[in-house]
Every structure is written in C-alpha cells, then in structure tokens.
Amino acid sequence: MTNETSAAPMTTVNFMTWVKDNLPVVVVSVFSIILFVLVGLKGGAPQVFNVLVTGGMWALLATGLALVFGVMNIPHFAHGESFMVGAYVAYFTFTPINKFFLTTGSKFLIYSGPILAIIAAGLAGCVLGIIIERIIFAPLRHRTKEGWVMNAFLLTVGLSFILVNGTTLTLGPNFRGIPRYFDVPSLEFMGAFIAVDRIVATVIALITIGSLWFFLRQTKTGRAIRAVSQDETGAQLVGIDLDFIQTLTFSLATGTAAISGASLLFMFQAYPTVGLTPLYFAWYVVMLVGLGNVAGAIVGGFIVALLQSATQLFIGLSWQSVVPTVVMILVLILAPSGIFGSEVKGVQEQ
Amino acid sequence: MNSTATYEEKGTAWGKFVSFLNKIGFSPLGFFLLIILALLPNFYPFSEEYIVRWLIMGAFLAAQAVAFDFTAGYINIVNFGFAALLGLGAYTSGIFANTTPFLLFAPGLNPWLTIWLGAIMAGLVGFVLGILTLRLRGIFAAVMAWFVGIALMGLVNNLTELTRGPLGMNPVKFIETPNNLPYFYIILAMMVMIYVVLKLVVGSNIGLAFKAIGQNPDAARASGINPTKYLVFNFTLSAFFAGLLGGFYAHFFGSLTPSTLMHTSKTVEVLAIAYIGGRGSLWGGVTIAFPFVFFIEFLRSNLSSLPGLHLVIYGVLMVTIMIYYPAGFSGFYFWTVAKVKTLIKKNK
Numbered sequence: 001m002t003n004e005t006s007a008a009p010m011t012t013v014n015f016m017t018w019v020k021d022n023l024p025v026v027v028v029s030v031f032s033i034i035l036f037v038l039v040g041l042k043g044g045a046p047q048v049f050n051v052l053v054t055g056g057m058w059a060l061l062a063t064g065l066a067l068v069f070g071v072m073n074i075p076h077f078a079h080g081e082s083f084m085v086g087a088y089v090a091y092f093t094f095t096p097i098n099k100f101f102l103t104t105g106s107k108f109l110i111y112s113g114p115i116l117a118i119i120a121a122g123l124a125g126c127v128l129g130i131i132i133e134r135i136i137f138a139p140l141r142h143r144t145k146e147g148w149v150m151n152a153f154l155l156t157v158g159l160s161f162i163l164v165n166g167t168t169l170t171l172g173p174n175f176r177g178i179p180r181y182f183d184v185p186s187l188e189f190m191g192a193f194i195a196v197d198r199i200v201a202t203v204i205a206l207i208t209i210g211s212l213w214f215f216l217r218q219t220k221t222g223r224a225i226r227a228v229s230q231d232e233t234g235a236q237l238v239g240i241d242l243d244f245i246q247t248l249t250f251s252l253a254t255g256t257a258a259i260s261g262a263s264l265l266f267m268f269q270a271y272p273t274v275g276l277t278p279l280y281f282a283w284y285v286v287m288l289v290g291l292g293n294v295a296g297a298i299v300g301g302f303i304v305a306l307l308q309s310a311t312q313l314f315i316g317l318s319w320q321s322v323v324p325t326v327v328m329i330l331v332l333i334l335a336p337s338g339i340f341g342s343e344v345k346g347v348q349e350q
Numbered sequence: 351m352n353s354t355a356t357y358e359e360k361g362t363a364w365g366k367f368v369s370f371l372n373k374i375g376f377s378p379l380g381f382f383l384l385i386i387l388a389l390l391p392n393f394y395p396f397s398e399e400y401i402v403r404w405l406i407m408g409a410f411l412a413a414q415a416v417a418f419d420f421t422a423g424y425i426n427i428v429n430f431g432f433a434a435l436l437g438l439g440a441y442t443s444g445i446f447a448n449t450t451p452f453l454l455f456a457p458g459l460n461p462w463l464t465i466w467l468g469a470i471m472a473g474l475v476g477f478v479l480g481i482l483t484l485r486l487r488g489i490f491a492a493v494m495a496w497f498v499g500i501a502l503m504g505l506v507n508n509l510t511e512l513t514r515g516p517l518g519m520n521p522v523k524f525i526e527t528p529n530n531l532p533y534f535y536i537i538l539a540m541m542v543m544i545y546v547v548l549k550l551v552v553g554s555n556i557g558l559a560f561k562a563i564g565q566n567p568d569a570a571r572a573s574g575i576n577p578t579k580y581l582v583f584n585f586t587l588s589a590f591f592a593g594l595l596g597g598f599y600a601h602f603f604g605s606l607t608p609s610t611l612m613h614t615s616k617t618v619e620v621l622a623i624a625y626i627g628g629r630g631s632l633w634g635g636v637t638i639a640f641p642f643v644f645f646i647e648f649l650r651s652n653l654s655s656l657p658g659l660h661l662v663i664y665g666v667l668m669v670t671i672m673i674y675y676p677a678g679f680s681g682f683y684f685w686t687v688a689k690v691k692t693l694i695k696k697n698k
Binding site: 075136139140143149150151153154155157158159160161162164165166168169280283287291318319321322325326328329332333336 | 426428482485486488489490492493494497498500501504505507508615618621622625659661662664665666668669672673674676
C-alpha cells in the first residue's frame with residue numbers, strides 16, 4: 001500500500017525485501033490476476049462485467065462495514081438488514097412513482113424515478129442508522145466499554161434478528177421485486193449485452209464510494225471521523241464531539257448499505273432475509289483486507305467478486321458460498337489481520 | 351444450584367445427599383425442580399401430546415444452551431458455528447442409520463449407535479475448529495467459527511448424493527411410537543448427562559483454567575496454563591455434545607434440511623437463551639429455556655396471523671438484557687441469594 005517512498009528506481013534487492021514485507025498482498029494480487037485472466041478467457045466479456053458490477057456493490061457494502069468497525073469498533077452483523085431496508089424502501093417508492101410518471105409520459109420523469117427511489121432509500125437508511133445508534137449503541141457505550149467488541153457484535157446479532165422478523169411480521173414473507181428499473185434495451189459492448197440497470201448500479205456504487213472517500217479525506221467532519229478511528233481519546237482532547245461523530249458514522253454506513261440494496265433491487269428482490277448473502281460477502285471482504293480498513297475494502301470487494309465469479313464458472317453455481325468461505329478461513333489462519341495487515345485500536349485484546 | 355453454599359449439617363444422611371448433589375452441580379432447589387420437570391408430563395394438562403412436544407423442545411434447547419455456554423461462558427469465545435456442528439452430528443447419524451436405497455450410502459445401523467458416531471464426527475470437527483481458532487480471539491474467533499459453519503452448511507447442501515441437499519432427508523426414528531413421552535425422557539436424560547459432565551469439568555481445575563484463559567489468555571499462559579490444550583479440549587467437548595443433540599433431533603423429528611438445522615439463525619436462538627439465562631453458569635439457560643418455549647409456542651399458536659412475532663420478542667429481550675442486565679437470570683439469582691443472606695444476618 002505505502003509505496004510512495006520508492007521514487008528512486010527500484011533495485012532487485014529492494015524489490016525482494018518489499019515482496020517479503022508484503023507477502024500476503026503479493027500472493028493475493030498475483031492470484032487475483034491469474035484468476036481474472038482465467039475468468040476472462042472462459043467467460044468472456046459478460047463475466048468480466050459481472051465481476052465489476054458485483055465487485056462495486058460488495059465494495060460499497062464493505063466500506064460501510066469497515067467504517068463502522070474502524071470508528072466505533074462494532075463488528076456489524078446487521079449490515080445486511082440495512083441492505084434489506086434499502087431494497088424495501090426502493091420498492092415501495094419506485095412502484096407508485098413509476099406508475100404515476102408513466103401516466104405523464106415524460107421521458108425525463110420516467111428515467112428519474114429509479115434515481116429518486118435510490119435517494120429515498122439512502123435517506124431512509126441514514127435515518128434508521130441514527131435511530132439504531134441512539135437507541136442501542138449509545139446506551140451501551142455510556143454504560144461500559146468493557147468487552148465492547150464482543151458485546152456490540154452480539155447486540156447487532158439481536159438487532160438483525162429483530163429487523164428480519166419485524167419485517168416478516170409487518171410485511172410478510174413475500175418477495176417484492178421489479179423486473180427492471182430502466183425499460184430500455186440492453187447495451188452491446190464488446191460482443192456482450194449488458195443491462196442498463198447493471199451499469200447504473202455500478203456507476204452509483206462508484207459515485208457513492210467516491211463521495212464517501214472525498215468526504216473522509218477533504219472535509220473537516222470527515223477528518224474528525226478519521227481522527228476518532230485513529231485515537232478516540234486524542235480526538236476528544238482536541239474537541240471532537242465523539243457522540244456526534246459516532247452517530248454520523250453509523251448513519252453513513254447504514255445509508256450506503258441501503259443505497260446498494262436499492263440499486264440492486266432488480267437482482268435481489270426485497271424479502272426479509274435478503275440481506276444475508278450480501279452480509280456474507282461484505283464480511284468476506286472485510287476479513288480479507290482487515291477489519292476497519294476502508295481503502296482496502298474497495299479493492300477487496302472486487303477480489304471477492306472475482307472469486308465468486310470464478311467459482312461459478314469453474315465449479316458450479318451452488319458452490320459459490322463454500323469456496324469463498326474456505327478461502328477466507330485460510331486468510332484468517334494465515335493473516336488474521338487481513339492481507340494489508342491493518343491494526344485497529346487494540347481489537348485483539350477485546 | 352450454586353455449589354458455593356456451605357452446609358453445616360455434614361455427616362447426617364441429608365447432609366451427605368446435599369454434598370453429593372453439590373458435587374454433580376445441583377442445589378437442593380435445582381434437584382427438586384428437575385424432579386418436578388421429570389414428573390410433569392404425567393399430569394394433566396402437561397400430559398397433552400402437544401405440551402409434551404413443547405417440553406421436548408424446551409429440553410432440547412436447554413441442553414444446547416448448556417453445551418453452548420460451556421464455550422461462550424467460560425473460555426469467552428462465541429462459537430458461531432454451533433448450529434452447523436449440531437447439524438453435522440444430525441446428518442452423520444442420519445446417514446449411518448439410513449436404510450433407504452436412494453442415497454449413495456445405506457448401512458442401516460441402529461440409531462442408538464449412530465448418534466454416538468454423529469457426536470464423534472462433530473467432536474472431530476470441533477477439535478479442528480479449536481485448532482483453527484487458537485491464534486484468534488474475540489471477534490476473530492467468532493467469525494472463524496461462523497465461516498466454518500457456513501462452509502459446513504454449504505457442504506451439506508452440495509453433497510446431494512449423501513444428504514439429498516436442500517430437499518432434506520428423513521432419518522429413521524428411535525422408536526416407532528405414536529406418543530412423545532419416551533422421547534421426552536430420552537432428551538431429559540441427555541440434558542442431565544450433558545449438564546452433569548460439563549459441570550464436573552468446569553468444577554475441576556480444568557474449569558479454573560478455562561476461566562483464566564477466558565479472562566486473559568496471556569496472563570493464563572504466564573501462570574503456566576497451556577491455552578492450546580484447554581481451548582481445543584473445550585471446543586471438542588462442546589462440539590461432541592452438540593453432535594449428540596443433533597443425533598436426537600434427527601431421530602426424533604425424522605426430517606433434516608440444512609436451512610432449518612444448520613443456519614446461523616439457529617445458533618442465534620441458542621445464543622439468546624444462553625445469554626438471557628446468564629453466561630458462565632451452565633444452568634441459567636436451562637431455567638430460561640422451558641418457560642421460553644412455552645411462552646413462544648403459546649404466542650405462535652394463538653397469534654398465528656402474526657408470523658415471526660415470537661422471534662422479534664426473542665431479539666428484543668436479548669438486546670435489552672445485553673444492554674441493561676448483562677449478568678442474565680443466573681446473575682439475578684445470585685444477587686437475590688446474596689441480598690437475602692445479608693438481610694438474615696442483619697436480623698440476627
């Protein structure tokens with residue numbers, strides 16, 4: 001990751017030590033490149049685009065997960081439920097809006113319907129995040145910090161249970177989906193037909209990640225968030241309002257997950273346990289790159305998507321949850337703090 | 351049920367009996383409640399078939415909570431693959447007892463034998479899991495167990511020639527009988543056995559070592575405890591009993607599917623019971639499991655128009671207890687006992 005210092009031409013010795021120091025990254029990169037070439041050869045352009053689409057979405061989900069862990073030290077098990085809420089909000093916004101817009105016949109309005117639905121989902125996710133943080137995590141945080149990581153983890157497990165079954169209770173176990181957001185023919189690109197929805201979903205994922213990145217890097221509040229993730233006490237000393245930062249972080253993470261749930265509504269229909277698969281993959285990503293590593297999560301999203309596509313292609317669709325799991329078990333054994341070796345505020349001790 | 355109480359009347363027959371009970375992990379009150387529980391299905395309304403079924407489910411959940419708490423409450427690692435280990439035991443037992451020819455493998459052994467094979471299989475995987483989690487702590491160990499559980503469930507889903515995958519398999523039953531009462535006594539015996547064995551283990555020096563490792567592995571290592579040995583032993587034993595319970599499930603319900611048995615949400619149900627009951631007590635989960643199953647089944651049968659309400663209540667209770675009363679029911683019990691004792695002392 002930190003390769004900026006080597007402005008001078010790299011000698012072989014230098015290179016070898018660099019490889020040795022970053023062995024997990026090198027191994028995973030080489031492996032990914034080989035896999036990418038193999039997937040490209042076997043599956044052609046459609047598979048490559050598939051990797052990009054799913055990779056973007058896993059990256060977006062994992063960024064939220066990594067952010068929550070990095071700043072608040074919460075291993076978020078209910079992240080998939082934010083995805084689920086996003087999908088539901090998008091469904092219930094999009095269906096009536098689209099019906100109404102279709103009667104007006106204006107092309108602009110019809111095409112802006114999906115965007116409105118996704119924005120609504122994102123806002124709903126942010127609000128949900130604020131509510132959850134204020135009701136569940138703030139009381140525990142003020143009570144005790146002892147054993148925080150595990151307790152927070154179990155709390156999110158209970159939360160996921162409540163959200164999933166609460167949804168079943170109020171909306172029933174039915175599937176609610178839409179065939180497509182944009183009723184236009186697929187685009188042809190290098191001999192492959194790609195649905196416009198997929199392209200839009202990828203673009204939305206990249207825009208969201210980009211703006212999140214800009215927010216964290218360039219704004220004052222974003223810098224405060226990063227300061228809290230590095231050193232809570234220090235951040236408090238320079239006058240950062242911890243409560244505000246933590247609520248904001250949680251709401252951002254929930255909001256981004258809701259956005260990805262909304263923009264993938266055409267792939268994942270809305271039903272109570274829809275969040276489980278995305279949750280699995282988001283967790284694979286953060287375990288691969290190290291808990292709390294936001295930058296790594298973006299790269300990791302694409303690596304995991306690649307692994308998933310390769311499994312589908314070479315072994316079979318039904319194995320697509322087994323093979324990545326086994327790979328992640330290996331990663332956990334060989335490099336427990338992820339391939340980039342990130343260390344988060346003494347998590348190992350808790 | 352706490353073994354710390356002192357009894358002055360040692361030497362008398364009653365005193366001897368009490369100290370024996372204490373040794374195997376029962377207080378006189380706990381033993382009395384257990385006897386009541388054992389006699390319960392002989393009296394109306396508990397003799398109704400559906401209530402006996404609830405009692406069976408209660409005992410099944412209680413035994414699971416004991417085996418789960420053995421890891422979570424003592425060594426402080428949440429075994430998130432618990433349900434998958436249980437399912438592994440169930441499937442192993444079901445396959446070895448299988449007599450139907452449509453599967454790849456039909457040895458048709460006696461289910462009384464195969465539940466032990468299932469337990470050994472689960473114990474072996476628990477052994478491996480213990481080794482895998484050796485270097486990991488807290489959340490990393492939980493995630494590792496979770497991933498292993500997902501992998502196991504995926505494996506069962508995909509080895510269709512052996513397990514019929516998502517279609518599910520139908521293992522033979524223990525005994526061909528229309529009523530549930532014999533099964534109640536089987537699971538009750540299993541529950542008591544698991545409780546007594548695990549209580550004996552945690553009551554010995556091994557239990558002290560577990561607690562030391564659970565609180566601070568480095569300090570435990572510094573004081574001469576070998577964490578490797580104890581961790582792996584703990585995981586193996588917990589998984590062994592999980593597998594045994596899985597065998598009971600297979601030959602009682604007579605139907606196995608990966609998603610109803612090995613799913614993470616099943617682990618969460620056990621976890622909720624163990625946490626509401628109180629960590630690190632073993633018996634807390636048992637006392638909670640029975641009223642809980644009754645309450646939830648009552649809700650389910652009376653509010654069938656609201657599916658999932660009982661699970662929402664599960665979650666809300668768990669979250670509330672985690673935030674406001676982390677000691678759980680056993681903590682509440684000990685607190686009450688201590689309060690009563692100080693009151694008596696004051697009045698003397």
